Amino acid sequence: LDEAQKIKTPGTLVTNAVKALKADFKIAATGTPVENTLVDLWSICDFIVPGLLGSARSFAQSYQTPLKKEETDLEQLGERLRAQIGCHIKRRLKEDVLEALPPKRIVCRKRRMPPEQEARYLAALRGGVEERAPGRNAMLRCLFEIRDISDHPALPDREIDAIPIDRLLATSAKLAETHRCLEEIRERGEKVILFSDRRKTQRLLARLLRECFGVNPSIIHGQTPVHATRSKESRREAVERFQAQPGFHAIVISPLAAGVGLNITAANHVIHYTRSWNPAREEQATDRVYRIGQRRTVYVHLPMAVSDDFKSFDLVIHELLERKRALARASLFPTEQAEISPLELFEHLHEHLPGSSHPLAAESPLGIEDLDTLEPFCFEAAVAALWDAAGYAVILTPRRGDHGADVVARRGERGFL
Incomplete structure (x- = not known):
């Protein structure tokens, strides 16, 4: 199957038609196994070896959801995914294998x-x-x-x-x-x-x-x-x-x-x-x-x-x-x-602006008047810092996929969202 990224979306007509094909041995070739989300790769692997990466939902929870967290180590996540796919993937860069290519x-x-x-x-x-x-x-x-x-x-x-x-x-x-x-x-x-x-x-x-x-x-x-x-x-x-x-x-x-x-x-x-x-x-x-x-x-x-x-x-x-x-x-x-x-x-760009006095670049603590100038996510971080200073265990949720909850603060049996 050439240009295998065409079946990246589960449930579409082309994906269902391709996965309905019967074969003893399948090969999927593509230069972009991941175009939008890691579920693209799951869909291709589901064609080659059905069940190898589990269900789409469990795969998304294990690999796609962590991408929404800024603290996720992308290289480590990728290596874990490669290990799970094992011998079923061969990734080659053309400069590594095409000796005829010039410098x-x-x-x-x-x-x-x-x-x-x-x-x-x-x-x-x-x-x-x-x-x-x-x-x-x-x-x-x-x-x-x-x-x-x-x-x-x-x-x-x-x-x-x-x-x-x-x-x-x-x-x-x-x-x-x-x-x-x-x-x-x-x-x-x-x-x-x-x-x-x-x-x-x-x-x-x-x-x-x-x-x-x-x-x-x-x-x-x-x-x-x-x-x-x-x-x-x-x-x-x-x-x-x-x-x-x-x-x-x-x-x-x-x-x-x-x-x-x-x-x-x-x-x-x-x-x-x-x-x-x-x-x-x-x-x-x-x-x-x-x-x-x-x-x-x-x-x-x-x-x-x-x-x-x-x-x-x-x-x-x-x-x-x-x-x-x-x-x-x-x-x-x-x-x-x-x-x-x-x-x-x-x-x-702002970090290297000469003579910058914006609060994000300043070494002095933020004042109450500075909060109105903050970008939304930085404002959420400032709110989280206030809860942390008050002795709460604080979680600052990701920029995306937080379902509207920006900060989670807990202390003992009390919790605030």
Whole structure:
């Protein structure tokens, strides 16, 4: 059974139909045995060896429920699951078994932000910290604005298309570093894919290629048709045109549209201009190039806008992705666990904000006036700390799946929920 993740959901028509097949020996092949929850893996194993992992309910209680607890050791949980599956699973990474694959080089390309970009970045982050109290929406707006400013400080503005390209290069560290990277690739006469999931950023990169390198790139995103129309070329046609072009050429692709179905081994350079918050999705995008049929060394370029005075968005997200990627390789757990959460990213950015006086970063105790500024989960933790100080045994429930109970406090026969 190839693409076995198609039967990841118990009880669906396709899963029931596949499990109804009679066979003396079954093999399930998939590159993503866990896409959403560990129950995905249970469903696949239930097809191969029914009963191996018990019932779906008992399996979820043993393996899925612990994932909701922040203190759970994901690597240990994954090893316990592997031990239970035993010889019935063979996990291989292609770089471990495909000797024909060429080397893959990761190139971190850091450049300091120009003063204009740095000033706008700090203003946006400080504004986000001050407005964070209203909740998740304000935090997300701040993160998206900082992400755009890191890509280019003019991206939040509508008039970016009217700004001359020289001015755009002078005001963005990441765009300037990408320009330099493209020059090096052109000198080598090789091809490159630029990844970004933002339409505005995709158009900016296409403009850079047209005006500075004389290349008219195709842009592949979610609205690019699978089949050609009178006015639009299909994804396949765009890729074929790109691969047929001799020498230096470039194409701009959304990583969301590059997960499956694209084989672009004519390129051996990848530029992740806007980073995905999910390491698995970023690797899937890179694998459009780094796959069977690739004969040249693959270079994965990571342009970053940085500062000498604080840890920038690009640097923080790079470090978080590397940490998540290492954890994903060491264990079997859902990709949603590996994805960087907005809160996690925001806290790391705020931690490195120069002159931060937010109570979460302060060494002095919280005051009553500080409680209104806390993110909801931190407020729950503060309440738990008050009960603990009063001599109660306290449990702070997980962020999700707590059925509305945030803090459990017990002392003797008395208990509070």
